Amino acid sequence: MSEALKQVVIVGGGFAGLNAAKSLAREKRVSITLIDRCNHHLFQPLLYQVAMAGLSPADIAAPLRSILSKQKNVRVVWGDVESIDLEARQVEATFGAVPYDYLLLACGARHSYFGHDEWEPFAPGLKTIEQATEIRRRVLVAFEKAELTTDLNERRKLLTFVVVGGGPTGVELAGAIGEMSRFTLERDFRNIDPSLSRVILIEAGPRLLQMFPEKLASRAMRDLESMGVQTWTSSRVTRIDENGVEVSGDRIHAATVLWAAGVQASEIGNQTGFERDRQGRIKVQPDLSVAARPEVFAAGDLCSLMDQGNQPLPGIAPVAMQQGRHFAKVVTCDLNQQPRPPFHYVDKGQMATIGRSCAIAQIGKHHLTGFPAWMAWLIVHIYFLTGFRNRIFVIISWTWSFLTFKRGARLIVSKNWRFYDQRSAHDPDAQSMEPTALDPTSIENTSK
Amino acid sequence: MSEALKQVVIVGGGFAGLNAAKSLAREKRVSITLIDRCNHHLFQPLLYQVAMAGLSPADIAAPLRSILSKQKNVRVVWGDVESIDLEARQVEATFGAVPYDYLLLACGARHSYFGHDEWEPFAPGLKTIEQATEIRRRVLVAFEKAELTTDLNERRKLLTFVVVGGGPTGVELAGAIGEMSRFTLERDFRNIDPSLSRVILIEAGPRLLQMFPEKLASRAMRDLESMGVQTWTSSRVTRIDENGVEVSGDRIHAATVLWAAGVQASEIGNQTGFERDRQGRIKVQPDLSVAARPEVFAAGDLCSLMDQGNQPLPGIAPVAMQQGRHFAKVVTCDLNQQPRPPFHYVDKGQMATIGRSCAIAQIGKHHLTGFPAWMAWLIVHIYFLTGFRNRIFVIISWTWSFLTFKRGARLIVSKNWRFYDQRSAHDPDAQSMEPTALDPTSIENTSK
Numbered sequence: 001m002s003e004a005l006k007q008v009v010i011v012g013g014g015f016a017g018l019n020a021a022k023s024l025a026r027e028k029r030v031s032i033t034l035i036d037r038c039n040h041h042l043f044q045p046l047l048y049q050v051a052m053a054g055l056s057p058a059d060i061a062a063p064l065r066s067i068l069s070k071q072k073n074v075r076v077v078w079g080d081v082e083s084i085d086l087e088a089r090q091v092e093a094t095f096g097a098v099p100y101d102y103l104l105l106a107c108g109a110r111h112s113y114f115g116h117d118e119w120e121p122f123a124p125g126l127k128t129i130e131q132a133t134e135i136r137r138r139v140l141v142a143f144e145k146a147e148l149t150t151d152l153n154e155r156r157k158l159l160t161f162v163v164v165g166g167g168p169t170g171v172e173l174a175g176a177i178g179e180m181s182r183f184t185l186e187r188d189f190r191n192i193d194p195s196l197s198r199v200i201l202i203e204a205g206p207r208l209l210q211m212f213p214e215k216l217a218s219r220a221m222r223d224l225e226s227m228g229v230q231t232w233t234s235s236r237v238t239r240i241d242e243n244g245v246e247v248s249g250d251r252i253h254a255a256t257v258l259w260a261a262g263v264q265a266s267e268i269g270n271q272t273g274f275e276r277d278r279q280g281r282i283k284v285q286p287d288l289s290v291a292a293r294p295e296v297f298a299a300g301d302l303c304s305l306m307d308q309g310n311q312p313l314p315g316i317a318p319v320a321m322q323q324g325r326h327f328a329k330v331v332t333c334d335l336n337q338q339p340r341p342p343f344h345y346v347d348k349g350q351m352a353t354i355g356r357s358c359a360i361a362q363i364g365k366h367h368l369t370g371f372p373a374w375m376a377w378l379i380v381h382i383y384f385l386t387g388f389r390n391r392i393f394v395i396i397s398w399t400w401s402f403l404t405f406k407r408g409a410r411l412i413v414s415k416n417w418r419f420y421d422q423r424s425a426h427d428p429d430a431q432s433m434e435p436t437a438l439d440p441t442s443i444e445n446t447s448k
Numbered sequence: 449m450s451e452a453l454k455q456v457v458i459v460g461g462g463f464a465g466l467n468a469a470k471s472l473a474r475e476k477r478v479s480i481t482l483i484d485r486c487n488h489h490l491f492q493p494l495l496y497q498v499a500m501a502g503l504s505p506a507d508i509a510a511p512l513r514s515i516l517s518k519q520k521n522v523r524v525v526w527g528d529v530e531s532i533d534l535e536a537r538q539v540e541a542t543f544g545a546v547p548y549d550y551l552l553l554a555c556g557a558r559h560s561y562f563g564h565d566e567w568e569p570f571a572p573g574l575k576t577i578e579q580a581t582e583i584r585r586r587v588l589v590a591f592e593k594a595e596l597t598t599d600l601n602e603r604r605k606l607l608t609f610v611v612v613g614g615g616p617t618g619v620e621l622a623g624a625i626g627e628m629s630r631f632t633l634e635r636d637f638r639n640i641d642p643s644l645s646r647v648i649l650i651e652a653g654p655r656l657l658q659m660f661p662e663k664l665a666s667r668a669m670r671d672l673e674s675m676g677v678q679t680w681t682s683s684r685v686t687r688i689d690e691n692g693v694e695v696s697g698d699r700i701h702a703a704t705v706l707w708a709a710g711v712q713a714s715e716i717g718n719q720t721g722f723e724r725d726r727q728g729r730i731k732v733q734p735d736l737s738v739a740a741r742p743e744v745f746a747a748g749d750l751c752s753l754m755d756q757g758n759q760p761l762p763g764i765a766p767v768a769m770q771q772g773r774h775f776a777k778v779v780t781c782d783l784n785q786q787p788r789p790p791f792h793y794v795d796k797g798q799m800a801t802i803g804r805s806c807a808i809a810q811i812g813k814h815h816l817t818g819f820p821a822w823m824a825w826l827i828v829h830i831y832f833l834t835g836f837r838n839r840i841f842v843i844i845s846w847t848w849s850f851l852t853f854k855r856g857a858r859l860i861v862s863k864n865w866r867f868y869d870q871r872s873a874h875d876p877d878a879q880s881m882e883p884t885a886l887d888p889t890s891i892e893n894t895s896k
Contacts, residue, residue, distance in 0.1 A: 039588060039592060039858070039859070039860040056504035056506045056507070056857075057504070057859055058859055061859055063636070063859075065637070066636055066854065066858065069636045070635075078592040078595075078596070129859065144487060144526040147526075148526070148527065148543045187518075188511070188514055189513070389848050389852075389854075392844060392848075393841065393844070393856075396840060400837050400840075406514065406837075408506055409504075409506035410487070410506075410514065411488050411505055411509055411511075412486065412487040412526075
């Protein structure tokens with residue numbers, strides 16, 4: 001019996017991988033190995049709220065082991081995949097080789113700086129918890145430094161926040177910084193008025209939120225403006241350094257720049273010669289398998305597939321979840337010796353939030369804006385959040401923030417755990433890792 | 449009017465500093481500057497729960513600015529004090545000089561490795577949020593690596609946890625690791641049985657919890673044993689390295705060693721020539737001022753003062769809070785030209801928790817153990833926790849953990865924010881910072 005078990009290897013415990021594993025829960029003919037670099041599944045749609053001090057990392061993450069502890073046919077392994085041996089049908093991981101009968105590649109995407117990787121230290125992206133707490137640290141430190149400095153140019157630079165990329169993540173980040181500076185921090189500072197800070201959202205295309213209908217997108221832009229966010233469309237970033245950004249010749253001095261522009265699919269299996277699209281996503285057949293390799297599949301942000309209208313499917317959670325479940329279905333069909341069904345994306349709509357009581361949503365032909373869209377956004381995100389405990393915590397956090405205008409996780413946390421045990425809080429190691437590190441030593445004299 | 453304001457400078461926003469600032473809220477004749485390296489006040493008595501994945505950092509910390517935002521006579525400054533000019537009566541900080549009429553030094557203590565600072569990388573202490581998340585990372589990573597390895601000696605080492613120091617923090621850490629391995633992680637692993645892990649608590653003195661009556665301490669020891677914690681008393685650590693610890697000639701192989709032994713007062717004002725005790729604490733007069741410097745005070749863990757029985761006051765939160773309030777009283781007395789009262793510590797008792805439904809408490813002559821002591825411990829800690837939101841979150845976390853046996857913050861988070869954006873998850877920078885760093889690359893081949 002055990003001999004006959006089909007080995008299913010899933011690389012990545014995001015929306016696609018986790019849904020694939022869960023959908024195979026009752027399939028007794030398979031043994032599943034789920035490999036991930038993180039020990040947790042991350043609910044990425046709310047990651048920007050960790051970056052903006054609204055939620056704690058643990059509120060939107062749950063240990064993969066814990067999620068799958070009752071599912072006996074899954075083994076969770078914490079590690080990193082180095083290469084794939086397509087002939088031997090095995091995955092080479094940091095902890096050894098894992099043979100497979102079915103392989104699902106679902107390890108997502110990272111940021112792409114369009115060939116300018118040197119911009120990364122100055123403009124972090126938002127894909128991991130580590131990046132979210134780093135962004136939180138930079139934003140909070142900028143306000144602290146602005147309070148201390150007496151140099152007006154320096155203060156102006158510190159209170160300027162640039163977000164590059166006008167997609168949903170960029171809009172959410174820019175809106176949240178606007179909201180935080182206008183409401184949350186307002187009363188807490190003595191020398192500066194946080195509500196005077198500038199938030200500039202830069203988009204290379206002609207408008208924000210290009211996947212949304214034009215009317216909804218322009219409503220979002222007006223909503224952003226009411227939160228103090230200035231949007232610059234048709235503006236291409238040509239340089240990012242420690243002083244700020246250069247945009248088609250213009251120069252903006254900013255201490256904090258956040259990157260929410262391009263993504264690049266994970267490089268996994270690069271050596272396999274799979275056909276990829278411009279963003280590095282693996283091109284798949286209608287059943288999600290790779291051409292000429294019916295036992296290898298890709299799903300989620302790593303997968304390139306056209307929808308009925310011959311548009312590439314967007315890199316969003318619903319697509320990844322449905323693709324993960326589809327992979328499970330294909331495996332079961334194979335085991336039952338039934339033909340494989342093609343994948344069809346069921347589009348239930350899309351939404352983006354801008355801030356307090358303010359969002360846009362498109363559900364079929366229905367458009368929602370303002371408070372109704374925001375309520376819909378809240379309900380959908382709570383519903384899909386993994387884990388009962390996380391739901392409770394997020395509901396309470398949001399209620400508390402809504403009533404008090406405060407944010408519950410306003411912590412500046414150093415990257416070095418020995419930080420505060422040193423005589424000086426300013427560790428050279430920490431500095432060398434990050435050119436833009438803001439620390440009080442570089443602040444000019446302050447007035448009393 | 450503004451000329452006549454007395455400048456009060458408080459260094460450190462812990463229990464002593466924060467209580468001093470708050471107690472001066474209605475004192476219109478002073479202007480207060482509170483300087484801290486962190487932007488938050490940390491509720492240290494619950495820090496071990498962050499290290500043990502039970503609570504999120506934000507649950508036990510609150511921004512100092514936010515706590516004091518309504519108190520108009522306080523200015524909160526994020527920075528680091530470098531020296532004190534006693535003659536000029538000013539504090540030299542990273543952001544400039546701050547003159548004072550009254551100075552309160554309340555910047556606490558850090559760990560002391562008794563002259564063996566080379567042990568620190570292998571045995572982190574627990575004083576800051578950074579250290580707590582590092583300890584959490586190490587403990588969780590040890591279980592993950594133990595699951596992967598097939599080398600039985602390696603696995604044995606990975607599942608051995610050594611805690612050095614049998615005071616309240618050591619007891620709490622050891623009890624929590626025991627509890628986590630027995631209850632929380634039990635069902636989550638396939639290759640290992642976490643409940644077989646060894647937890648060894650090492651104390652140099654003849655018994656644990658020496659500040660407690662002997663009967664309570666021995667009850668605590670039995671309770672710890674029932675959670676699988678082995679206690680080694682009268683055992684002196686002679687070496688700590690990447691393989692584990694050496695104890696009076698014995699050798700314990702352990703991947704995780706935690707330090708909860710000696711403390712050393714902060715070195716602030718070392719250049720001032722203040723008289724200090726063996727732990728580096730500043731010796732103060734009965735009114736908490738420094739000899740011959742009636743305008744300079746010390747409080748909390750940085751302050752050395754004998755109680756009525758001629759014993760030094762312990763470094764615990766109630767002492768610090770009362771001393772902070774006493775400083776405020778002395779300032780007011782001076783302004784009213786009244787004599788300064790001496791400080792008297794009102795001892796309301798002490799408690800230590802061991803684990804689930806299990807604690808010890810001494811309240812006057814009354815001794816509590818087991819569940820009643822645990823309930824008393826819960827209520828007191830919730831009561832003193834800063835901030836309504838934090839109380840709610842901690843209550844819900846504890847209720848959830850009690851009912852489900854789970855822990856809500858089981859996240860392995862890297863120290864490097866660019867960690868997961870690299871092709872390899874194993875960044876050389878992160879490694880070089882920490883010799884014992886556990887990462888999957890060093891794991892031997894695993895069995896299927």
